[in-house]
Amino acid sequence: MRKAFLSAAGALLLGLVGAAQAAEGPALPHEKWSFDGVFGTYDRAALQRGFQVYQEVCSACHGLDHLYYRDLSALGYSPEQIAAIASQKQVKDGPNDEGEMYDRPHTLTPNAGRGTRSR
Numbered sequence: 001m002r003k004a005f006l007s008a009a010g011a012l013l014l015g016l017v018g019a020a021q022a023a024e025g026p027a028l029p030h031e032k033w034s035f036d037g038v039f040g041t042y043d044r045a046a047l048q049r050g051f052q053v054y055q056e057v058c059s060a061c062h063g064l065d066h067l068y069y070r071d072l073s074a075l076g077y078s079p080e081q082i083a084a085i086a087s088q089k090q091v092k093d094g095p096n097d098e099g100e101m102y103d104r105p106h107t108l109t110p111n112a113g114r115g116t117r118s119r
């Protein structure tokens, strides 16, 4: 029963893909990506180049409000590298003993999770 359902679903999918290709005109050339297939993986160097482009170009206009510094571990950065990236940003802190607010480099919260402890 399950097998029959799966092959019916597969046939339906193939049919849909075929129909879509016929409607869209010329077929696109097939590219080989490192993330192709079930066992595909992302190319870390490419991910980190993408983040560099984001930092140098896109971040002028696009923010990352919904991400945490610890999320950078998904791009293959070590906790030390993440702390170094975070420290490039200044944050407001204080008040100090004179009652003044002041700027200091961003640090990571200890035990913030997923191995991004600052040391």
Ligand code: HEC
Pocket: 053, 054, 057, 058, 059, 060, 061, 062
């Ligand atoms: C000078 C400011 C600026 C820079 C730099 C910039 N963007 Fe944008 N981006 C915008 C604006 C403004 C829009 C919205 C355009 C619109 O809605 O018509 C936009 C829209 C987008 C969209 C479409 C979002 C959607 O909802 O369809 C994507 C994707 C995007 N930008 C990616 C990037 C990437 C990737 C970079 C860096 C390579 C980048 N942007 C750099 C200003 C910028």
